[in-house]
Amino acid sequence: MNSRVSLTYPRPAESVAAPAATGRAPDGRPLLTRRSATLILLGAASTTAAVLQLRPSGTDEPGTGPESFDETYLGRRITGVRSSDAAAGGVPAWQVAVDGRPLHLMRRADGSYLSMVDHYASYPTPLDAARGAVAELGDQQLRPHVGGM
Template sequence: MNDGAAGSVPGGERFTRRATLRNLIAVAVAAVSAQTALQWWTRQPAKEPLSDAIGDGSFDEMYAGRHIRGARAAGGHQHTGAGWDITVDGRPLHLMRRADGGYLSMIDHYQSYPTPLIATRGAVDELGRGQQLRGRNA
C-alpha cells in the first residue's frame, strides 16, 4: 500500500483535476442560484412615478426655503419652458422637454426629471442657498 502517495488524502480519496473542476462548477452554480433567489425575495414592487398634479399639474410651494411656482403656459408648448411658466422666488426658470418625455432645466441640464415640479426642485438643489436666478423680480 502506498499511504503517502502524492495527490491523496487520508481515507484514500484522490484529488484530480476533474473532481476539482466539478466542485468549482458546483460552487459557482450554488452562488448564482443564491444570488438569483436573494434578488427575487428582496425585490420591491414597482413604484408609481412621483406626481406633481394639482388639478392641471400646476404647483405653488416652498421648497428648501425657495418659493417655487409653476403652471402650464397659455397656448401649450411655447418658448417659455416646454409649455410651462416656472418661477423660483419670482424669477423665471426655463425648462426643456426631452425626447424621452422628461424635463431638464437650464440650471441642471445634465439630469432628466420626470415632471416639471421635480425638475424645478432639482434646479433649486443645484442653486444652493446663496445664488439667485437671473431675470425679472415678480
C-alpha cells in the same frame, strides 16, 4: 404612451425635503378635483407650502403632473403654471419660477424636463425639475435674463 409611467418615476435624489402629500386616496383616486385644487392653490399661494401631486386630468401628457404648483422647497418659493399655448410642436409649455425669477425648462423626448441649472439629467415633472434646480442653487438666485432658446 402611458401617462401613468410619469407617476411611477422615483423622486430625484436631490428631493430630500418633506415628501409631497400625494393628494390621493389609498386606492389611488385623487382626493381633490382639479377645480378644488386650483382654489386651494390660490388660497395657499400667499401663505406657504402647498404641495399637491394630482393625477393629471384632461389631456394625458406624459411627464406632467398638476396644471400648476406653488410650494416652498428648501426655503425657496417655486411656482409653475402649465400654459395652454401650444409651443413649437404642440408641446405644452410651462412657466416656472424660483422666487419669482423665471426658470427655463426644456423637454426631453420621453416627456421629462431639464432645467437651465441642470442640463445633464432630466426630471419626470416640471415640479421635480424645479426642485432639482433649487437644490443646486444654494444661496444663489437665478439671473433674470438668461433665457433659453
